[in-house]
Amino acid sequence: MYRIVEARIRAALREFLNRRGIQDIPVVTQRPPSVAMGEVATPMAFELAPRLRRAPRQIAQEIATELAAIPGVARVELAGAGYVNFLFDRAAFFAAAFSEAANPGGTLRADRALAREPxxxxxxxxxxxxxxxxxxxxxxxxxxxxxxxxxxxxxxxxxxxxYIDNTGVQVADVVVGFTHLENKSAAELRSLAAAPRFDFFCWDLYARVTQFFEEDQTRLALRGQTLAAIEEGHGAEAELAEIISVAIVRCHLRTMERLGVQYDVLPRESEILHLxxxxxxxxxxxxxxxxxxxxxxxxxxxxxxxxxxxxxxxxxxxxxxxxxxSNPPGAEPQETxxxxxxxxxxxxxxxxxxxxxxxxxxxxxxxxxxxxxFAYRRFYTYPNGHTVWTTTTDGGESGAPExxxxxxxxxxxxxxxxxxxxxxxxxxxxxxxxxxxxxxxxxxxDVVALSPRCAAEMGYTLAEEEMRKPYVEVSGRKGLGVKADDLLDELESAARAEVDARHAGAPEAERARIAHAIAIGALRYFLLKYTRTAIIAFDFRDALSFEGETGPYCQYAVVRARNIFRKMAEQRLHFSLEQLDDAAEDQASFKDFLKSGEGDDLWELALRAGSLDAQVATALSAQEPAFVAKYAFELAQAFNLFYHHHHILSEAHAAKRDFLLRLSRLVERQLVTALDLLGIEAPEKM
RNA sequence: GACCCUGUAGCUCAACGGAUAGAGCGCCUGCCUUCUAAGCAGGAUGUUGGGGGUUCAAGUCCCCCCAGGGUCGCCA
Known part of the structure; x- marks a missing residue:
């Protein structure tokens, strides 16, 4: 909702500039330091001052008086040496955000319209x-x-x-491993590949092959021959490569499925070659x-x-x-x-x-x-019915999407x-x-590396020089790295221990489900909270944490909100969740609870909850998922503060209690949406 | 050598050129008959690597240094 009001303000400011024939000054808006000063501000007057040859404060005054009424904005004020602050109509914002959140599909298009979308x-x-x-x-x-x-x-x-690079050096090396270190026939390999954790076996074998080559450089010829055979696509080595790569891809899909990641198509390099x-x-x-x-x-x-x-x-x-x-204008055309x-x-x-x-x-x-x-064939169908396709040379199956x-x-x-x-x-x-x-x-x-301590914990001996570095590079060749499924297993068992301690009576399947959600929440949040340019120096202590700025912290806030609603239903208050969601008739009272001064803390929470759209837009334009993670955490944090200050169900003032319930409902929905964008599910209990 | 990224609290990281640079972790002290404490409250630490410049305004933009990482292959 925030984005909508902000866009209206920006349009009005643009209009102000247009009336003066100014095109080259950008409309800049920002958040004032506190809600007491409003929700949107512009420092534009500072930039206009030299142009219009008047004091910023005076220009700010002109902006404030000349702007036509903006829906959603209650007041415009001047502040400082020339800021123009816009103060929202809090009750209207809350009502709009509330109904917007109640229609999560509102921003998604109908299938037919989506099909025409680029x-x-x-x-x-x-x-x-x-x-x-x-x-x-x-x-x-x-x-x-x-x-x-x-x-x-x-x-x-x-x-x-x-993309599946199934004809590259890395696959060739493992083929060398199976032929020269393990002496496996295609049939033997086939049964080995069907066994669980075949990918773990190959992890170790790959490291052994690396060593095999290091011991005697002439053995590298084996790699070259194998690679050529694989690229050609015929013969025993190509068959082994196919068995290995298909089996490993299935392992990878399973691993990624654990964290809720699905694909539409797996284009393979072998088809790029053969077609x-x-x-x-x-x-x-x-x-x-x-x-x-x-x-x-x-x-x-x-x-x-x-x-x-x-x-x-x-x-x-x-x-x-x-x-x-890099080059200043007028750089010489290169000597070609x-x-x-x-x-x-x-x-x-x-x-x-x-x-x-x-x-x-x-x-x-x-x-x-x-x-x-390519031609395509079905590769795998997920439990939700979605099919991932892969490429093939010969005819393929019908029914593939474009x-x-x-x-x-x-x-x-x-x-x-x-x-x-x-x-x-x-x-x-x-x-x-x-x-x-x-x-x-x-x-x-940027990459995920290991903290030196972590590498040492995993039994890898580091040179003194490496020990001083802030991080150690992961190396598949050396077999140095934390395997995804190992980490997931550790996360699940750690989460499981916490769940068992809290919900000893819950059925086994439910406890497993909750532990899984928490494990994934912790992992995905951990991987997403860093901006893209940060190198993650992996450490088990941080990754396994369920407290502080973590996924489980955010999930817990949702669970708390839901507990309130469940208790509400048990206590049979005068209205149900449906009535709670239909907020239209109670709008008049919102103003009282959100009014400036005593209502500021509630307003801050409501504003934050209603700002999801703006955060998503920013994350998208910056291509920075970490912004959404940060938002989810801050919203959860604000909700926890609110939760601590207000005991909702025992609130004596009925209208206020209803309002607090609606505010909680808004937060819950926005937080669930934000977490869903991060691929994190909020469990029913924790 | 060229290019890219990074340098912010003890540690890990945030901060569209804007108002008082913020979180988490760690440390210390409190708070569980309550909508479950995976929580909350309080305690303090900053010459934003250094130096110039642009600007009404610089952690953020420009230049020069310093430090760390990465890339520049008839590997992928």
Whole structure:
């Protein structure tokens, strides 16, 4: 609701500027330091002062007197040296926020309208299918999934893709492990792969293979041979690779399902190869001159792409790569042509295509620009009935939705791949797809590392130098890392112990359900509360915490609110939850309880609860899920304070009690919505 | 060497160029016959790495240093 009133104020301010013919001064609004000063403020008068040659205070006065009445705004006041403060009509805001919260589907579109909506493709997770997922992968999936939820809440049509690199070095290494260290036949591997925790077995095997190579470098030839066989797609090694990667993908889907993450389609690299996606992309790139054959220098014999020094377009790229404008205007046009040494190799001199090349083809396909498509088959159906599809070469199954053809593409990939993502975008631009290049977003985030103490706890011996560092990098190759399912198991058992202590009498299944919700709440909140640029130095103590700024804290606030409603029903108060939700007839009394001064604390809570829409909008435009996490925590915190100050059901004044109940109801609903956006479920009890 | 990210309380992190820089953890002290204490209240710690500049206003923008991390491969 806050966003709606704020938008009206901004429109009125824009109108004020327009009347004076001012176009180049932005309308700036902010939150005043306290609700006593209002809910929206503008410092615009300061900026206008030199322009209009009058004192800020005087201009502020003009703004205040000239603005027409704004619905939802009760008063306009001046403050300080020139701030204009807008004070909301508190009762009207509360009533509107209350009814808005009662219609959670209000912002979601009808299916038919949604089908016409331009599509966003969000690619996330993308774990190499050769071993168990670790905490770093969890951060990727939690960020991606939450961003998907935010987009959907904003009414966007979203397709979730999880790219499977099933023909890469990492899979090849595990194949080497099974053939040369384990001596497994395809049949033996098949039964092994069907066993639980096959991904854990591969985790260890992968580390063993790394060591196997280190002991004797000539063994690396095995990797090369295996890789070639897998890419070719025939023979025993290709069969093993297929068994491994499919089984591991199923493990990953199960792991992610534990934390509520689902996918729509799993595009596989093997199909990108076998369906000749690269040939189609290569043809376009060559015809448009985006790549050329290097004739001299270290890259001789390779097809390479030169990256422009500066984005050629009118600065569109600055949206995706802020703070990039390195060169001052008038920088010299680069000396082209001389050397291809600094160009990016796309096709190797032996004719094979690099990872980036395949990624360009994939990105083109996402936008529907490649002129080719996969065939699809069903891979897995979730308990809620949703089906995730995967790609296939031969005909495929009928009934697949239309995948790809995106208007916007978000690639959730850690910051270390920023350069490669830039190359992919440059590729689109070089092909003349300016629009799509501008709509290709690298949703970048920093990695999860281990605190040195954590690494030591896990039995990893650190060099002295590493011990001094703030964190230690996770390494799948070395087998150093916290496996996702291990962490989830630990979280669930810790949560379970707490639940058992509090609800010894509850049925087993219910206790398990609650413990699961708490574990996921703790984990997802932990992964989402950091902004994307923060490196998470993982530590079990922080991750396993259920107190303070955590998911369970937020969940607990919801449970408290619901306990009030349950007790209310038990006490058979004069109205039911339905009547509580129908607040229309009691609006007159809201004003008394929210009035300035004594009602400020209640108003602050109501305002915060009614600000969810603004927080979601900010999180979406900043592509920063942490904003929603922060909001949920602050709302929970404000509610706990309120809960402590007001004993609602014993409130003697009936009208006030009813109001406090409605305020609690508003908070509960908004908090549930915010948590849902984070992928966190609020259990009935805790 | 070039480019990117980071530097804020003891620790981990927040803070659209705006009014008094905030949370959590940890530490100390209180509060459970109550709508369950996974909670609440109180206690204090800041030269926002350093130095210049722009601005009515800088933790935030620009420049120069310092420190840490990352990327720049015919790996993915």
């Amino acid at each position: 599509k966003c493709v969000v690619e996330h997770t993308n774990i190499n299918p050769n071993k168990a997922a670790h905490i770093g992968h969890l951060r990727n999936a939690a960020l991606g999934d939450t961003f998907v939820r935010l987009l959907r809440r904003a009414g966007r049509r979203v397709e979730v893709q999880n 000749k996606f690269w040939d189609a992309a290569f043809q376009q790139l060559r015809e448009r001159g985006a790549i050329h054959l290097a004739s001299a220098g270290k890259n001789v014999g390779c097809w390479v792409m030169k990256l422009p020094e500066r984005p050629p377009g009118p600065g569109q790229e600055t949206q995706q790569f802020p703070k990039l404008q 042509g001389d050397s291809d040494d600094d160009a990016k190799v796309i096709v190797r001199s032996n004719g094979t295509v690099t990872y980036v090349g395949k990624d360009i083809a994939y990105q083109l396909w996402k936008f529907g620009l490649l002129g080719r498509d 995948f790809g053809h995106a208007a916007d593409v978000y690639n959730v990939i850690d910051t270390r791949q920023a350069y490669l993502q830039k190359v992919v975008v440059a590729g689109l631009r070089a092909l003349g797809f300016e629009q799509e290049a501008a709509r290709s977003v690298h949703f970048s985030y």
